[in-house]
Amino acid sequence: MLVLPGASPLDLGVTMQVFSPRDGHPSYDLTPCSLAPGPVPGRDGLGFVVEAGLEAIAEADTVIVPGFRLPQRPPAPAALDALRDAAFRGARMVSICGGAFALAAAGILDGRRATTHWRLAPILARDYPKVHVDGSVLFVDEGQVLTSAGVAAGIDLCLHIIRRDHGVQASNAVARVIVAAPYRSGGQSQYVPRSIPEPLGDVFAATREWALRNLDETLTVSALARHARVSERTFGRRFVEDTGYTPMQWILRARVDLARELLESSDLGVDQVAARVGLGTGANLRLHFQRVLSTTPTEYRRAFRWREPRAS
Incomplete structure (x- = not known):
């Protein structure tokens, strides 16, 4: 999990909760990393301390990028290079909320359908016209590349990944532990403006x-x-x-x-x-x-x- 400066505490927390090791449940080894080991400033008054640098991405089967403050500003070139290298060698690439901007800046979303928080979707579409942005859905599974909408939709995407890897009973078991809805489809609307x-x-x-x-x-x-x-x-x-x-x-x-x-x-x-x-x-x-x-x-x-x- 790539923790970028200004990372969203909830996006990180969701990812850690869903993929934390539990007896009898699917086992994942989740490693938070950043541009370098040490403290990373977060958003909403919280910060983080990570023990791994970008070298962790080179060994990962799945790379998850949570949302971060000011996603319109591309991450450091070293982070983008690490993301490109991971995608090129076939790692599964995942973004939560504004993390899609990092994948887009690395060119990983070019020619693909993707989503992000509905408020950010028009900006993502404007800044990265090669990306087919769908700002109306909870998450998008494009095979190797998966993107989710904002905040709680990250839970849906993480459970979807467990579902894809280990089946519906395994994902339902994790959903029960974290007290989440066992399944909301990616095609479900994230925000529907209504009158009365x-x-x-x-x-x-x-x-x-x-x-x-x-x-x-x-x-x-x-x-x-x-x-x-x-x-x-x-x-x-x-x-x-x-x-x-x-x-x-x-x-x-x-x-x-x-x-x-x-x-x-x-x-x-x-x-x-x-x-x-x-x-x-x-x-x-x-x-x-x-x-x-x-x-x-x-x-x-x-x-x-x-x-x-x-x-x-």
Whole structure:
């Protein structure tokens, strides 16, 4: 984790919390580093002391750049060189909030889709026109390069990384420890300006919870709207604003998500999993797995079957 001068305490804290070693959870070795070992001034009245310099980046499999004060000013050339070298050799490059400006200054985001805090997104797009900036989403996963929006969206991205590395059950376990939502998709809106919103937020949250408890049932927009006690048109419009997905897109992803957890944690067959999550048949489950995850249920289970560590 590259701690730049003016680093955001919350961005650093989020990263440390999510990736801290815990018994029975995925193990990461996180090394904070900076331009040189020693004290680093932070933002919001807090400072930091790191024990590693830029040489740590040369050995990292993943490099995370949290937000920092005045991100429009590029970091020191030595830091940019270290980031470029890491990206060139294939390290996974991650930014939280304004950390995207460091990746952009290093040329790592050129030609890629990326995000940052919605207030900074227009500036990032203006200063780095080669970057395809999407300031409306929580995070963007471009494979080797991942970027997140501001503050709390860093939690979502860090959990997404665990999810990608170790599967949904592992990321959910960490989410429970840090008392965070287990999954918010990258496509969810980070900020939706409204005029006078209808007072539907709590009702919609209750309806989503209800849907998650009944994924094995037939769920339609009509049924969801009826549960929320609004018209189908109002429900569909507000649902997209709140989640970034249409109701049925959200339901489908929730079903795929539950299927992932069952594939990791149970011995149910593919057809049984499909029935349990409301997708009907194994063929249907395979179709949606391929569309959403670009893999098959069998391949996913083989890669991410989570087993409790044996007692020593």
